[in-house]
Amino acid sequence: MTIEDAGRVVGDAFDEAEAEAERAGGRPAGSAGTSPSARMLRLLGLLQTHRYWAGMELADRLGVSPRTLRRDVDRLRELGYPVQASRGVAGGYQLKAGAAVPPLLLDDDEAVAIVAGLRGAVAGSVAGIEEAAVRALAKVTQVIPPRLRHRADALGAYTVPVPLGGPPVDAGLLTAIALAARASEQIRFGYTDREGAVTRRRVEPDRLVSLGGRWYLVGWDVDRADWRTFRLDRIAGPLTTGARFRPRELPGGDAAAFVRAAVRAVPRSGRHQVDVLVRAPVADVARAVGQWGTVEPEGPAAPDGPGDGDRCRLRMAVDDLAWPMLVLASVGAPFEVLGPPELTTYLRSVAGLFGGSRAAPGTGAGPRTG
The missing domain is CATH 1.10.10.10 (Winged helix-like DNA-binding domain superfamily/Winged helix DNA-binding domain)
Structure with a gap:
């Protein structure tokens, strides 16, 4: 309300x-x-x-x-x-605080602060609330007066959010698509596929999903008559068409699962298809891998196992196995290599190399007492 x-x-x-x-x-x-x-x-x-x-x-x-x-x-x-x-x-x-959240009255400064804070959350400065932040931002944007929207835009132009990994996505783009989905209004945009080809799309937007440091749009592609996923960092110039649509039922009913399946089905370039189970939160691994891989939640770790807490799956397609090694080293959490076997062999050889190294005489390296 x-x-x-x-x-x-x-x-x-x-x-x-x-x-x-x-x-x-x-x-x-x-x-x-x-x-x-x-x-x-x-x-x-x-x-x-x-x-x-x-x-x-x-x-x-x-x-x-x-x-x-x-x-x-x-x-x-x-x-x-x-x-x-x-x-x-x-x-x-x-x-007093109640069991539900009633409508609140905000002054101008409070409204601008809320918009700025939500945009930061959308950018991934706070892990785990990106999708909720988009919904809230769409609601606030719909009712905020133009004069306050200009103030919030000016504030956003001179602040730099720190994303959790993956390509940045403009909060205005997210808000525009969220509002179109909420109003059941068809949109059109230019889309660049993984080969670099640009096509024009007409889409009935259904859901926005944040997965592995990237934003995806799940929607019905009107010209192809099928459900599709679109990476938001590849969408350009979205415009509403004014055409309304009746919301369709997404196969399986779970937008996040739909995106995960679509991501898994994308062929990866690279000689080695890396698949690693990491005992660390998704946000930490996504921050380390950036746009060079995908990260998906895998459920809680075993209560008595190392790294008790979150687990996630890291997937990368690489020619050089040094890249996943550097990512895993920067995360600094226990992990299990699911594939390929070459990665396990490579990590063992690197561990042996470092384990057998010695400090040069006179460098002062080594443990100190006193």
């Missing part, structure tokens, strides 16, 4: 109550000249900006009687806002 929706819902409740009061013999005391919707928004804004309000002070700020204030607070509670009241001469009101 957007802030505008919240205002309408709560305002309608207030309007109905005011109409009942008028039918009963007049408007509530102290509310002359104040519309119910405006009074509701002001009350909610005051409760959100102050830790505790004395009852008389709050009533004075709103220009209503204590009785009207109590009635207004009760209506906010009915709509899910957890307003706590204390009785007595020094009694007052306080907005």
